[in-house]
Amino acid sequence: MMTATVSRWARVRDSFLWYSFKRDKVAIISFIVLLAMVLSAIFAPLLAPTDPYDLALIDIMNSELPPVGMSGADGAFPLGTDAQGRDMLSTILYGTRVSLMIGFGAVILQAVLGILFGLLAGYMGGRVDAILMRIADVQLSFSTLMVAIIVGAVFKASFGSLMFGEIAIYMLIFIIGLAEWPQIARTVRASVLAEKKKEYVDAAKVMGFRTNRIMFRHILPNTLSPIFVIGTVQIANAIISEAALSFLGLGMPETQPSLGSLIKSGFDYIQSGSWWITLLPGLVLVVLVLVINLLGDWLRDVMNPRLYKG
Amino acid sequence: MLAFLVQRISQAFLVMFVISMIAFAIQDGLGDPLQELVGMSVSLEERDALRDEMGLNDPIYVQYVRFAGNALQGDLGISYFYGKPTLQVIAEHLPATLELVIGASLIIMVFSVPIGVYAAIRPQAFLSKFFMGISTVGISIPVFLTAIMLIQLFSIGVTIEMFPTDTGWGAWLNGALSTDGGLPSYGRGDELTHLFGTWNSGFFSSDGLWHLVLPCVSLASIMLPLFIRLIRAEMMEVLQSDYIRYARAKGLSSGRINFLHALKNTMLPVITVGGVQLGIMVAYTILTETVFQWPGMGLMFLEAITRSDIPLIVAYLMVVGLVFVITNTIVDLIYGLVNPTVKLTGKKA
Numbered sequence: 271m272m273t274a275t276v277s278r279w280a281r282v283r284d285s286f287l288w289y290s291f292k293r294d295k296v297a298i299i300s301f302i303v304l305l306a307m308v309l310s311a312i313f314a315p316l317l318a319p320t321d322p323y324d325l326a327l328i329d330i331m332n333s334e335l336p337p338v339g340m341s342g343a344d345g346a347f348p349l350g351t352d353a354q355g356r357d358m359l360s361t362i363l364y365g366t367r368v369s370l371m372i373g374f375g376a377v378i379l380q381a382v383l384g385i386l387f388g389l390l391a392g393y394m395g396g397r398v399d400a401i402l403m404r405i406a407d408v409q410l411s412f413s414t415l416m417v418a419i420i421v422g423a424v425f426k427a428s429f430g431s432l433m434f435g436e437i438a439i440y441m442l443i444f445i446i447g448l449a450e451w452p453q454i455a456r457t458v459r460a461s462v463l464a465e466k467k468k469e470y471v472d473a474a475k476v477m478g479f480r481t482n483r484i485m486f487r488h489i490l491p492n493t494l495s496p497i498f499v500i501g502t503v504q505i506a507n508a509i510i511s512e513a514a515l516s517f518l519g520l521g522m523p524e525t526q527p528s529l530g531s532l533i534k535s536g537f538d539y540i541q542s543g544s545w546w547i548t549l550l551p552g553l554v555l556v557v558l559v560l561v562i563n564l565l566g567d568w569l570r571d572v573m574n575p576r577l578y579k580g
Numbered sequence: 581m582l583a584f585l586v587q588r589i590s591q592a593f594l595v596m597f598v599i600s601m602i603a604f605a606i607q608d609g610l611g612d613p614l615q616e617l618v619g620m621s622v623s624l625e626e627r628d629a630l631r632d633e634m635g636l637n638d639p640i641y642v643q644y645v646r647f648a649g650n651a652l653q654g655d656l657g658i659s660y661f662y663g664k665p666t667l668q669v670i671a672e673h674l675p676a677t678l679e680l681v682i683g684a685s686l687i688i689m690v691f692s693v694p695i696g697v698y699a700a701i702r703p704q705a706f707l708s709k710f711f712m713g714i715s716t717v718g719i720s721i722p723v724f725l726t727a728i729m730l731i732q733l734f735s736i737g738v739t740i741e742m743f744p745t746d747t748g749w750g751a752w753l754n755g756a757l758s759t760d761g762g763l764p765s766y767g768r769g770d771e772l773t774h775l776f777g778t779w780n781s782g783f784f785s786s787d788g789l790w791h792l793v794l795p796c797v798s799l800a801s802i803m804l805p806l807f808i809r810l811i812r813a814e815m816m817e818v819l820q821s822d823y824i825r826y827a828r829a830k831g832l833s834s835g836r837i838n839f840l841h842a843l844k845n846t847m848l849p850v851i852t853v854g855g856v857q858l859g860i861m862v863a864y865t866i867l868t869e870t871v872f873q874w875p876g877m878g879l880m881f882l883e884a885i886t887r888s889d890i891p892l893i894v895a896y897l898m899v900v901g902l903v904f905v906i907t908n909t910i911v912d913l914i915y916g917l918v919n920p921t922v923k924l925t926g927k928k929a
Binding site: 404408411412413415416419420423424426427428506510513514517518519520533537540541543545548549552555556559560563564567 | 591595598606609716717719720721722723724725728729731732736856859860862863864866867870871881882885886888890893897900901904908
């Protein structure tokens with residue numbers, strides 16, 4: 271058992287990925303920042319000074335207190351409070367948690383859909399390919415945000431605001447996953463087309479393996495690196511889409527806020543000078559998306575420099 | 581070429597058909613027109629009679645054909661909230677959105693071309709790296725956040741007091757980092773010039789133009805980094821090609837090579853991609869208009885959602901779908917015309 275872990279670590283240590291990671295300062299810093307944000311989001315219930323979901327802890331007398339360092343600040347609330355008197359640090363920690371959950375969830379869903387349809391289209395070819403890719407083209411030409419807004423609007427109108435708010439996390443994962451699958455499907459299809467001409471696929475066919483086995487056990491593992499590259503960038507996109515939907519009121523309700531709905535609820539108070547309610551979660555959102563994008567750029571350069579240009 | 585034309589146009593019709601089906605399904609599934617027309621006092625029998633009269637008990641395909649027929653004649657129902665034909669409501673809100681898009685496009689064109697070309701000609705220069713870094717950050721900032729930051733900086737204003745004021749540089753830094761604000765951040769202003777039809781323009785008064793500044797800059801901020809990167813990538817590719825090397829060997833001046841020969845071939849893909857991106861901007865206008873309470877189509881759509889104004893939602897979907905389909909088809913056709921290497925039959929290799 272011990273030897274297995276050592277050799278696995280040795281494989282990581284000797285890999286090109288680790289080698290280029292060590293040499294790239296931007297990648298290292300981005301990774302550390304992302305890791306810190308993910309960990310603090312996971313352990314938000316332990317780290318946060320108060321529980322923003324617990325209405326009993328909120329005191330309206332504490333509303334709109336500025337962050338420490340400005341006049342009128344209260345030491346108990348290091349980043350100030352929002353309009354309802356909730357501690358900003360706690361709401362941001364919990365909000366990051368919700369945003370990351372939706373981001374990862376949506377990317378897992380779109381990866382499942384994208385890999386399935388991409389493999390089918392690439393390997394089967396013919397009519398299946400034509401139909402699936404035409405749907406993907408049309409959906410992409412409408413821009414994923416537009417599709418997400420429309421689907422979100424229809425869902426909200428048919429479920430009603432209250433019901434929609436209760437299941438908003440799952441709804442958002444579903445909406446964003448559904449809107450963005452073509453991105454991954456296209457990438458998978460392109461690499462499947464390149465892979466299926468190779469000899470190992472012919473060998474597998476000659477050995478009489480079933481189509482499913484060839485597709486998922488033989489071709490899929492060889493298309494994983496572009497999926498990782500796209501998947502990383504897609505997490506950032508999903509988090510932005512979630513924030514946009516929440517900002518439009520088609521996402522998380524204020525009682526269970528994500529970063530987007532925090533920005534939205536703070537926006538109403540920006541004219542009265544309480545900039546921290548909207549700009550602090552905004553800053554966290556930008557940093558989160560930026561480090562994911564930077565890591566995605568680095569992964570793309572390392573794994574597949576010819577994936578896409580510009 | 582004819583086959584390509586026919587294929588693209590028939591595809592456009594197919595997409596429009598699917599959009600109309602979706603729109604019809606939304607209308608059918610969400611709205612009960614009877615509920616909106618009559619109150620609680622009408623009896624069940626009367627309701628049923630009304631239902632029959634309005635054709636709501638017809639088979640679903642008959643209802644769809646009626647819906648599509650009306651849509652083709654420009655009748656997409658009457659908005660519950662405005663009490664007017666939905667297309668008229670959209671026509672009233674369209675000019676505001678168009679002016680927003682026009683303003684943003686102007687900003688994008690003016691800034692993206694010089695910056696992109698410069699970054700391609702001198703990829704190692706400090707300024708190029710600076711602009712590329714800014715554009716990476718720019719892509720990571722959602723459009724509504726840019727808008728909020730612009731409002732804070734230039735509409736509300738920022739006062740910095742953290743440096744000591746008893747020293748000269750402290751006071752200077754405080755002053756230099758503070759902004760006055762004062763730019764309008766709400767609506768289109770009062771001084772609109774009536775052009776024609778439902779078009780009231782903000783382009784012809786200083787008040788209207790000031791109101792356009794922040795929304796247009798916000799909307800442009802999301803597309804500008806994409807265009808800079810696109811122009812840079814295309815230009816760098818063109819600069820590698822044989823005819824540019826030949827021009828260099830021939831001894832043409834670098835200005836002539838860069839701006840006459842290279843730029844011409846750079847702009848071609850940029851224009852076609854730009855066409856598609858302009859369509860995608862419609863989605864971002866919804867966000868921008870929400871932040872600035874800009875009375876355009878996007879804000880109208882969002883308000884229609886909160887008011888459950890189903891006919892208006894459906895009409896918006898149809899109109900926006902049509903805009904998307906038309907721009908995409910035209911861009912495809914132009915691309916096919918100017919770039920003969922595009923596979924004309926549309927079959928994937």
